[in-house]
Amino acid sequence: MLNRRDTLKLGAIAGAGLLLPVSRLSSALAEATALAPFTQPLPIPPVLAPTSTSSVADFYEMTIAPTTANILPGLSTPVLTFNGSFPGPTIKARRGRPVQLKVTNTMSTPSSVHLHGANVRPASDGHPVDLIQPGASKTYLYPNQQPAATLWYHDHAHHIEAEQVYRGLAGLYLIGDQNTDSLQLPSDEYDIPLLIRDASFDEQGRLLFTLDGFASRTVVLVNGAQQPYLSVRRRKYRLRLINAANSRPIKLTLSDGGQFVRIASDGGLLEHPVTGAEIELWPAERAEVVVDFSTRQTGDTVILENIFNGPNTPGRQLLQFQVAESAPDNSQVPNNLSVHPVFGQPIITRTINLGRDPTNTFYAINGLPYDPNRIDFQCKQGSTELWVVNNTDGQYNFPHSMHIHLVQFRVLDRNGVAVGPEEAYPKDTVRIPAGQTVRILVRFSSPFTGVYPYHCHFLDHSSAHMMAQLEIVP
Ligand SMILES: [Cu+2]
Incomplete structure (x- = not known):
């Protein structure tokens, strides 16, 4: 089942994860280039x-x-x-x-x-x-x-x-x-995408890549730049936050303790805005937020930070907002943003175990490495299913996630605790921390039938077999 390329990949994975040395080169480079942030x-x-x-x-x-x-x-x-x-x-x-x-x-x-x-x-x-x-x-x-x-x-x-x-x-x-x-949300030049990912460089500036080498990726880039600044007017902005890292979860805060008004999740608008001081996004998750800089003074600076691993998170300071003068602002964040579809009762419950194979070194779903010629689930078009997704890698402390192509699903609960409305719907990727269980409702309402993958969106894991596929049948 495994070809030579697989064997090479497995060799790269063996012993990774827990024991990967942090690249001192990359850290030194990060410190050197961090001397002139923003x-x-x-x-x-x-x-x-x-x-x-x-x-x-x-x-x-x-x-x-x-x-x-x-x-x-x-x-x-x-x-x-x-x-x-x-x-x-x-x-x-x-x-x-x-x-x-x-x-x-x-x-x-x-x-x-x-x-x-x-x-x-x-x-x-x-x-x-x-x-x-x-x-x-x-x-x-x-x-x-x-x-x-x-x-x-x-x-x-x-x-x-x-x-x-x-x-x-x-x-x-x-x-x-x-x-x-x-809705008259902030738009045009006040609607800013922030694509966030990490990287590791050698001393010549070349990107270093090893599968599962996340520990050495200590340089964090926003739209391809390290620690850039954005000059903002004293008014509301819509920020589109995308975690485009292979394997780095992030938890975003504002350095002045300010609030994010979250308006959208992976697949679109929430029903109502949700205000909070932290936005947690794992690889491939998105959030749209509104930040009101009119509450700051001209000349203030506010830093977008990643505190996922606490105050010593590598590459913690991502982006600096430099507050300039006021600007006219007719935008608003209405309380009613959208109306979400009602899901039917699930016709089947499926169990999905995400975990490293105990006798090998590949990542697996329900014990199997990905085989593009195998259909793992057949799902009926128009039906709703309950998926119980278990991260069985508690002993390794490996985080995983679940991304299903084609659909926007509803997240019910994590370890039996209901998730907040900001994480419930519409979602195409959900985080499954080590050892935890997440239940989701999946509705196959698309007009399309055929074969679609589902996989962990830690791409270092999906590349190493943590992928499967379903077939939607009429
Ligand atoms: Cu994974």
């Missing part, structure tokens, strides 16, 4: 222009290519990019208006592009073995028949997605709709 402006990924539009769809093209990026002062970093941009360009779509995206792969390795959180046919889902071979192109069709949301696209090629995403193959895909427009 001196470069926050980059905003470019918005991709359509190559053409018709009365029924917008047509886009992207080319995957290796190039270099200036991430660390005075150093040139080889990266993999969509259209030369690190991270990739942002696609802005509208609900009800389809997008056709043609992707050409000029790398020496295959790619597959998955639009995370999207309701699309299997042929456009970016399945791990539905590959764009080197030199080839593939056109993906995105119907955008779903509510406004902050989605992201990323590489999903079997076994190598962790490395290829780490080296840069990820970008944002934002769906807008009339309902969201009517």
Whole structure:
């Protein structure tokens, strides 16, 4: 069942996790480059222009290519990019208006592009073995028949997605709709994406990658930059927070103790805003928040921090907001944001065990490594299922998560404790801490049938077999 590439990967994983040495090189580099924090402006990924539009769809093209990026002062970093941009360009779509995206792969390795959180046919889902071979192109069709949301696209090629995403193959895909427009949330230049990921560099500025090498990834980048600043006016901002790290959970706070008003989760708007001082996001999770800088004074600085591992979290200070003068602000955060669908009663309960195989070194789902030729579950279109997801790696203290392609599910509880409304719906990725159990309701309401993966979204784990697939049947 395992080929030579698998064996190599397993060799890389064996003994990892608990005993990985922290790269002193990377730490030293991080400290050196941290001497002048908040001196470069926050980059905003470019918005991709359509190559053409018709009365029924917008047509886009992207080319995957290796190039270099200036991430660390005075150093040139080889990266993999969509259209030369690190991270990739942002696609802005509208609900009800389809997008056709043609992707050409000029790398020496295959790619597959998955639009995370999207309701699309299997042929456009970016399945791990539905590959764009080197030199080839593939056109993906995105119907955008779903509510406004902050989605992201990323590489999903079997076994190598962790490395290829780490080296840069990820970008944002934002769906807008009339309902969201009517709410008058902060928009345009007051609507800021913050794509957060970690990295490890050698002394020449090259990205270091080893599978499960998360402990050495101590440099945290926001939109591809280390510790940038954003000049903000004294008014409300909408921030789209995306954890695009392979394996790093984050818990975000504001250094002045300020509040986030959370308005959206993975797949779109919450029903009502939820106010709090912390936003916890594990890999692939998203949150949209509104932060009101009118409560600060001109000249104030506020730092967005990651305190997941306490005050000594590596790369704790992510981004500095520098508060400038006031600006007119007609935006608001209404109490009623959206109306969520009612899920039916589950017709079946499934148990999903996420855990390292005790006799081998691969990560497994229900004891099995991923096999793209095996259907793990058959699910009936239109039905609702109850999934009981167990993290069985309590003894290793390995965190995992569950991402299901195609659907937005409802999270019920974690270890029997109901989750808050900010984490309940709409979700496509949920965190499962070591040894814990999370119950979710999954509704297969999509018009599409066929085979879709589900997997841990610690990409270092999914690349090492922690993936399975379901088939939706009529
Ligand atoms: Cu995992």
